[in-house]
Amino acid sequence: MSNNPTASPAEPVHAHEEVPRGTIKAYLEVAGVLTVLTILEIWAFYVPSLQPVLIPILLVLSGAKFALVVMFYMHLKYDHLAYTGIFGPLLALAGFIVIALMILIAYFMGSPPTA
Amino acid sequence: MAVAVPKEVVKARENYLTEGGxxxxxxxxxxxxxxxxxxxxxxxxxxxxxxxxxxxxxxxxxxxxxxxxxxxxxxxxxxxxxxxxxxxxxxxxxxxxxxxxxxxxxxxxxxxxxxxxxxxxxxxxxxxxxxxxxxxxxxxxxxxxxxxxxxxxxxxxxxxxxxxxxxxxxxxxxxxxxxxxxxxxxxxxxxxxxxxxxxxxxxxxxxxxxxxxxxxxxxxxxxxxxxxxxxxxxxxxxxxxxxxxxxxxxxxxxxxxxxxxxxxxxxxxxxxxxxxxxxxxxxxxxxxxxxxxxxxxxxxxxxxxxxxxxxxxxxxxxxxxxxxxxxxxxxxxxxxxxxxxxxxxxxxxxxxxxxxxxxxxxxxxxxxxxxxxxxxxxxxxxxxxxxxxxxxxxxxxxxxxxxxxxxxxxxxxxxxxxxxxxxxxxxxxxxxxxxxxxxxxxxxxxxxxxxxxxxxxxxxxxxxxxxxxxxxxxxxxxxxxxxxxxxxxxxxxxxxxxxxxxxxxxxxxxxxxxxxxxxxxxxxxxxxxxxxxxxxxxxxxxxxxxxxxxxxxxxxxEAGHVPHIHVPAPSMFPILLAAGLALCGIGAVAWLRITLVGLLIVYLAIVGIGFEYPTYGEHPSKERGDDIYPLDSRKVGMWTFIGSESLFFASLIGTYMAYKGRDLIGPTAKEILEIPLTSFSTFVLLMSSLLMVLALAGFERGDIKAGRNWLFATAGLGCIFLGGQAYEFNKFYHEGVTLQHNLFGQTFYTLVGFHGLHVLLGVIWLLTLAFASFKDMVPKKRALAVEFGGLYWHFVDIVWIVIFSLVYLMDKVTGA
Structure with a gap:
C-alpha cells in the first residue's frame, strides 16, 4: 500500500477505445426488419380473428422494434455495458409508472362509463 | 512524495475565492x-x-x-x-x-x-x-x-x-x-x-x-x-x-x-x-x-x-x-x-x-x-x-x-x-x-x-x-x-x-x-x-x-510548483440561457411575445454552449489528459437524460391509459383515430432513424458532405412526420375533438403533441448541426456531436413506437 496520495493523471485507469459499430449493411437490415414488424403490426390490427390476442401481439412487436432501435441505432449493443445499466432501470421505472397509474386510477374511479 | 496537509496553514497561490473580480x-x-x-x-x-x-x-x-x-x-x-x-x-x-x-x-x-x-x-x-x-x-x-x-x-x-x-x-x-x-x-x-x-x-x-x-x-x-x-x-x-x-x-x-x-x-x-x-x-x-x-x-x-x-x-x-x-x-x-x-x-x-x-x-x-x-x-x-x-x-x-x-x-x-x-x-x-x-x-x-x-x-x-x-x-x-x-x-x-x-x-x-x-x-x-x-x-x-x-x-x-492545469473557461451562456427561460415564464403569464424572445435567447445560448469549448464533439484523448475516466461523461449524461425523459413520457402515457375510455362525451379514440395515415407517419419516423445512423457514419468516416446530406434528409423526414401530425390534429379539430372537448382530446393532444414538440426540437438540433458543418464546425474528429443529436433523435423514435402501439392500435380495439 502506497503512501503517495497523488498520481499523474497521465496514468489512465481505463483507456478510451474506439468500439466497432454496426456496418451500413447491418443498419439496412435492421431497417428492413423494422419495416416488416410495422407491417405485421398493421396486418394483425386488421385481422378480425387476431383481435382477442391483439394486445399481446402488439406488445411483443413494438417491444421488438423498440429493442432493435435501442440496440443497433443507439448502439447499446456495441457500447459499454454501463450505458445499458443506466437506461435499463430507468426504463423499468417508466413501465412501473404507467402500470401504477393505470391500476390506481382505475381502482379509484371504478369501471369506465359506457359511451 | 506525499502531499498530506495536517495542521499547518498552507495557502494556495490563488484560491477559488480570490481569482478574478x-x-x-x-x-x-x-x-x-x-x-x-x-x-x-x-x-x-x-x-x-x-x-x-x-x-x-x-x-x-x-x-x-x-x-x-x-x-x-x-x-x-x-x-x-x-x-x-x-x-x-x-x-x-x-x-x-x-x-x-x-x-x-x-x-x-x-x-x-x-x-x-x-x-x-x-x-x-x-x-x-x-x-x-x-x-x-x-x-x-x-x-x-x-x-x-x-x-x-x-x-x-x-x-x-x-x-x-x-x-x-x-x-x-x-x-x-x-x-x-x-x-x-x-x-x-x-x-x-x-x-x-x-x-x-x-x-x-x-x-x-x-x-x-x-x-x-x-x-x-x-x-x-x-x-x-x-x-x-x-x-x-x-x-x-x-x-x-x-x-x-x-x-x-x-x-x-x-x-x-x-x-x-x-x-x-x-x-x-x-x-x-x-x-x-x-x-x-x-x-x-x-x-x-x-x-x-x-x-x-x-x-x-x-x-x-x-x-x-x-x-x-x-x-x-x-x-x-x-x-x-x-x-x-x-x-x-x-x-x-x-x-x-x-x-x-x-x-x-x-x-x-x-x-x-x-x-x-x-x-x-x-x-x-x-x-x-x-x-x-x-x-x-x-x-x-x-x-x-x-x-x-x-x-x-x-x-x-x-x-x-x-x-x-x-x-x-x-x-x-x-x-x-x-x-x-x-x-x-x-x-x-x-x-x-x-x-x-x-x-x-x-x-x-x-x-x-x-x-x-x-x-x-x-x-x-x-x-x-x-x-x-x-x-x-x-x-x-x-x-x-x-x-x-x-x-x-x-x-x-x-x-x-x-x-x-x-x-x-x-x-x-x-x-x-x-x-x-x-x-x-x-x-x-x-x-x-x-x-x-x-x-x-x-x-x-x-x-x-x-x-x-505554493508558487512555482503547480504544473499548468487546464480548468474550464468561464462562460456567459449559462446565465443567458437561464434568463431566456425566465423570460419564457414571464411571457406565459404576461405577454406571449416575450416568450418568443425568451425562446430565441434559449436557442442561441444552447448553440453557444454547444460550440463554445474547443474540444466539443471530440473523443477524450491521452494528449489532453482527459481520458483518465472509464466512460465518456457526455454519453453517460445523454443516456441519463434519455432515461429521465422516458419517465416524463411514462407519466403522460400512464395518464392517457388511466383516462382511456372515461370520456363522458364522444367522439372517442376508437371512432376517430386513423390508422393508415399514422402507419405511414410511423414508417417515416422509423426510416428517419436509418438516415440518422447513415449521417453519423458519414461524419465518422470523414465524408462530411454525405453526412450533412443524410442529416438534411433525416430532418426532412422529421418534417414530413410533423406535417402528418398537423394534418391529423387539424382533421380532429374540425370533427369537434378540441383540447377541451373530452378526456380523449386533452390526453391525446397532450401526449402526441409533446412527442411532436420533441420531434421539432430534434429537427432544429439536426439542422443546426447540418448548417454548422458548412462552416467546418463538425469535422470528422467532432463526430460525437452528431452522435448525441442522433441519440436524441432515436429516442423520439422509440417513444413513437410505444405511442403508435398503445394509443393508436390498441385504442382502436379496446377504446370505449
Whole structure:
C-alpha cells in the first residue's frame, strides 16, 4: 500500500477505445426488419380473428422494434455495458409508472362509463 | 512524495475565492463558487421563509387573532412550504453541499459539466425570483405547497398567483434535473483512480442516490404541473370531474415526486452526519457497507411509498395495505443508518465542536420524526392524524430537526475548507443551543396540539379549545430559534472578518478534501490522487500505523510548483440561457411575445454552449489528459437524460391509459383515430432513424458532405412526420375533438403533441448541426456531436413506437 496520495493523471485507469459499430449493411437490415414488424403490426390490427390476442401481439412487436432501435441505432449493443445499466432501470421505472397509474386510477374511479 | 496537509496553514497561490473580480462570479463555472452562490441564495430564501413562519406563529399565538388576514396567512403558509422545500433545503443539500464537498471528496477537478452546473444555479435563481415576483401581481401563491387539485383550478383560484407557482416550479424542476444529472455523471464517471463505489465517502453515496431520485421523481411532477398549467391556461380538465377526470391524478403525480423528494431532502443530510460523527468521534464509520446499501435501498423503496400521503383519499384496502407495507419497509434501511450512527458514537473519543453538537441533535430529532413517520404508515392512525398538527410536528422533525440541523452541522464542518477561516466556537455554541431549544419548543408541542384536535392549515381558532397555551409556547419557541439563527449569521460574519486562518485539515479529517489547502485552489488537486481505501486521506496520513502520523506540507500548491492545469473557461451562456427561460415564464403569464424572445435567447445560448469549448464533439484523448475516466461523461449524461425523459413520457402515457375510455362525451379514440395515415407517419419516423445512423457514419468516416446530406434528409423526414401530425390534429379539430372537448382530446393532444414538440426540437438540433458543418464546425474528429443529436433523435423514435402501439392500435380495439 502506497503512501503517495497523488498520481499523474497521465496514468489512465481505463483507456478510451474506439468500439466497432454496426456496418451500413447491418443498419439496412435492421431497417428492413423494422419495416416488416410495422407491417405485421398493421396486418394483425386488421385481422378480425387476431383481435382477442391483439394486445399481446402488439406488445411483443413494438417491444421488438423498440429493442432493435435501442440496440443497433443507439448502439447499446456495441457500447459499454454501463450505458445499458443506466437506461435499463430507468426504463423499468417508466413501465412501473404507467402500470401504477393505470391500476390506481382505475381502482379509484371504478369501471369506465359506457359511451 | 506525499502531499498530506495536517495542521499547518498552507495557502494556495490563488484560491477559488480570490481569482478574478466580482463580475467573474457571473460567468463562473467553478463548482466551489457555484456552491457558494447556492448557499448564499438559499440562506436568503431561508430568511424569507423564516419571516413568513414567524408571521404565522404570531398569528397563531392566540385565538381569534387578526395579525394576518386569512388570505395573507394562506399566502405565507404556501410560500413557507414551497420556499423551504424547493428554495432552501433542496438547494442546500444538493446545490450547496453537493458542489462544495462532493467533487473534492472524489478527487475531481470539477463536475462533469461545469457550464451545466452554472446553468442549474442560474435557472434556480431566476425560477425562484419568478415565483416570488407574483407578489407584484396580486399576491403570493396561496393554495398550499402541495397545490392540491382542484383548488388550484382557475375557477377556485383565479388571478395569476398559481400561475407563478406552477410555472415557477416547472422552471425550478429544470434546474434540479440538470443539477442531478451533472452530479450523477460526475460520481459515476469521475471518481479518482482507485476509488471504487465501496471506497466512496458515504456523503458521496448519499448525493448519488439523491441525484438519481431527482432524475426519477421530477418527471412525474413536471407532467402534473404541465396538466395544471394547461387546465389554467387552455381550459383542459385534467383534474376536474366535469369531464370525467379526477383530482386524485394530481395527488398521484405530485406524491410520486413528493415522497422521493423527502429523501432527496434527507439523503444529503444523512451523508453529512455520516461524515461529521466519525470525524468528531475519532472512529471510522460503523458498518460502512451496510450504510451504503441502506442508502441505495432507501432510494429504491422511496419510489414506492407515495400512496401513504393519500390514505385519506380512499384508495381502497389493497392499495392502502401495499403502501403501508412499503412505508414500514423503508424504516428498515433508515433504522440501519440510525443504528450505525449510534454505534459509531459508542465509546468514541468525542471532540465537542458545534458541528458535532448539531449532528447529535440531528440523530435524536430525526429519530423522533422517523418514529412518528412509522406511526403514519398505518392507515387507521394516519386517518386520525393526517389533517392535524401532529403531522406538522412530524415533518418538521424530519426536515427541520433532521435535514436543517444536519446542514448546520455540515456548514460548521466544511466552513474552514470553504472560506479558509475558522468559525468562533463560542458563538457557534450559542447559535446551537438557542436553535436547538427554540426548535424543540416550537415543534414538540405541536404533537400535543395535533392529538388535541387542532387542524393544520387554519389561520385562526376559537378560544376555549385548550390550544391557547401550547400555541403561545410554540410562538415563543419560534422566536428563540430565530434568535439562534441570528447568531449563526453573526458567527459567519465574525469568521469572515476576524476569524483565524484555517489549516488545510483542521478536524484531522478522513476524506480527500482535507488534503488540499483551505480554501482550495481553483483546480482543486494539483495531481489527481490515487485512492487505496475508503478513508482515503486518513490512510494517506496514517497508513497502517495509527500511532504514526506523517505530517507533510503541500508544497506543490505554493508558487512555482503547480504544473499548468487546464480548468474550464468561464462562460456567459449559462446565465443567458437561464434568463431566456425566465423570460419564457414571464411571457406565459404576461405577454406571449416575450416568450418568443425568451425562446430565441434559449436557442442561441444552447448553440453557444454547444460550440463554445474547443474540444466539443471530440473523443477524450491521452494528449489532453482527459481520458483518465472509464466512460465518456457526455454519453453517460445523454443516456441519463434519455432515461429521465422516458419517465416524463411514462407519466403522460400512464395518464392517457388511466383516462382511456372515461370520456363522458364522444367522439372517442376508437371512432376517430386513423390508422393508415399514422402507419405511414410511423414508417417515416422509423426510416428517419436509418438516415440518422447513415449521417453519423458519414461524419465518422470523414465524408462530411454525405453526412450533412443524410442529416438534411433525416430532418426532412422529421418534417414530413410533423406535417402528418398537423394534418391529423387539424382533421380532429374540425370533427369537434378540441383540447377541451373530452378526456380523449386533452390526453391525446397532450401526449402526441409533446412527442411532436420533441420531434421539432430534434429537427432544429439536426439542422443546426447540418448548417454548422458548412462552416467546418463538425469535422470528422467532432463526430460525437452528431452522435448525441442522433441519440436524441432515436429516442423520439422509440417513444413513437410505444405511442403508435398503445394509443393508436390498441385504442382502436379496446377504446370505449
Amino acid at each position: 466580482l463580475l467573474s462570479w457571473l460567468v463562473t463555472v467553478d463548482h466551489k463558487r457555484i456552491g457558494v452562490m447556492y448557499g448564499l441564495t438559499s440562506l436568503a430564501f431561508m430568511g424569507l421563509a423564516g419571516f413568513e413562519a414567524l408571521a404565522m406563529r404570531i398569528q397563531l399565538a392566540q385565538p381569534n387573532n387578526h395579525f394576518l388576514s386569512a388570505d395573507l396567512y394562506n399566502q405565507f403558509f404556501t410560500m413557507h412550504g414551497t420556499t423551504m422545500i424547493f428554495l432552501v433545503i433542496m438547494p442546500l443539500g444538493l446545490g450547496f453541499f453537493g458542489n462544495i464537498a462532493m467533487p473534492l471528496q472524489i478527487g475531481a477537478r470539477d463536475v462533469a459539466f461545469p457550464r451545466l452546473n452554472a446553468l442549474s444555479y442560474w435557472i434556480f435563481l431566476f425560477g425562484a425570483l419568478f415565483m416570488y415576483s407574483s407578489f407584484l401581481f396580486g399576491g403570493l401563491p396561496d393554495a398550499g405547497w402541495f397545490g392540491y387539485a382542484n383548488l388550484t383550478e382557475r375557477f377556485f383560484t383565479p388571478g395569476s398567483r398559481e400561475d407563478f407557482w406552477a410555472i415557477g416550479l416547472l422552471i425550478l424542476g429544470i434546474s434540479s434535473i440538470l443539477g442531478a444529472l451533472n452530479f450523477f455523471v460526475t460520481i459515476v464517471n469521475m471518481r479518482a483512480p482507485g476509488m471504487t463505489f465501496m471506497r466512496m465517502p458515504i456523503f458521496v453515496w448519499n448525493i448519488l442516490v439523491a441525484s438519481v431520485l431527482v432524475l426519477v421523481a421530477f418527471p412525474p411532477l413536471t407532467v402534473g404541473l404541465v396538466f395544471l398549467v394547461m387546465d389554467r391556461f387552455l381550459g383542459t380538465h385534467f383534474y376536474s370531474t366535469v369531464a370525467g377526470a379526477t383530482p386524485i391524478l394530481w395527488q398521484h403525480l405530485f406524491w410520486l415526486f413528493g415522497h422521493p423528494e423527502v429523501y432527496i431532502l434527507a439523503l444529503p443530510a444523512f451523508g453529512i452526519i455520516s461524515e461529521v460523527i466519525p470525524c468528531f468521534s475519532r472512529k471510522p464509520l460503523f458498518g460502512y457497507a451496510a450504510m451504503a446499501y441502506a442508502t441505495a435501498l432507501i432510494g429504491f423503496i422511496s419510489y414506492g411509498v407515495w400512496g401513504h400521503h393519500m390514505f385519506a383519499t380512499g384508495m381502497g384496502p389493497i392499495a392502502d395495505a401495499a403502501f403501508a407495507l412499503s412505508t414500514m419497509a423503508i424504516a428498515i434501511p433508515t433504522g440501519i443508518k440510525v443504528y450505525s450512527w449510534v454505534a459509531t458514537l459508542w465509546r468514541g473519543n468525542f471532540v465537542w465542536t458545534t458541528s458535532f453538537l448539531y449532528a447529535l441533535a440531528f440523530v435524536v430529532q430525526f429519530t423522533l420524526g422517523g418514529l412518528t413517520g412509522v406511526m403514519h404508515a398505518q392507515p387507521p392512525i394516519d386517518l386520525q392524524q393526517t389533517g392535524s398538527y401532529f403531522i406538522v410536528a412530524h415533518f418538521h422533525y424530519v426536515l427541520g430537526g433532521g435535514s436543517l440541523f444536519a446542514f448546520l452541522a455540515g456548514l460548521y464542518y466544511w466552513w474552514p475548507k470553504m472560506t479558509g477561516r475558522m468559525m468562533n466556537e463560542k458563538l457557534g455554541r450559542i447559535n446551537f443551543w438557542l436553535t436547538c431549544i427554540g426548535f424543540n419548543m416550537t415543534f414538540f408541542p405541536m404533537h400535543f396540539l395535533g392529538l388535541g384536535g387542532m387542524p393544520r392549515r387554519i389561520y385562526t381558532y376559537g378560544a376555549g379549545l385548550h390550544w391557547d397555551f401550547w400555541n403561545m409556547f410554540c410562538t415563543i419557541g419560534a422566536f428563540v430559534m430565530a434568535t439562534g439563527i441570528l447568531f449563526l449569521l453573526i458567527a459567519m460574519v465574525e469568521s469572515l472578518t476576524r476569524g483565524p486562518e484555517a489549516p488545510a485539515d483542521p478536524w484531522d479529517g478522513r476524506t480527500l478534501e482535507w488534503s488540499i489547502p483551505s480554501p482550495p485552489p481553483v483546480y482543486n488537486f494539483a495531481e489527481i490522487p490515487h485512492v487505496h481505501s475508503k478513508d482515503a486521506f486518513w490512510e494517506m496520513k496514517y497508513g497502517n500505523n495509527p500511532g504514526h502520523k506523517v505530517p507533510e506540507v503541500a508544497a506543490e500548491h
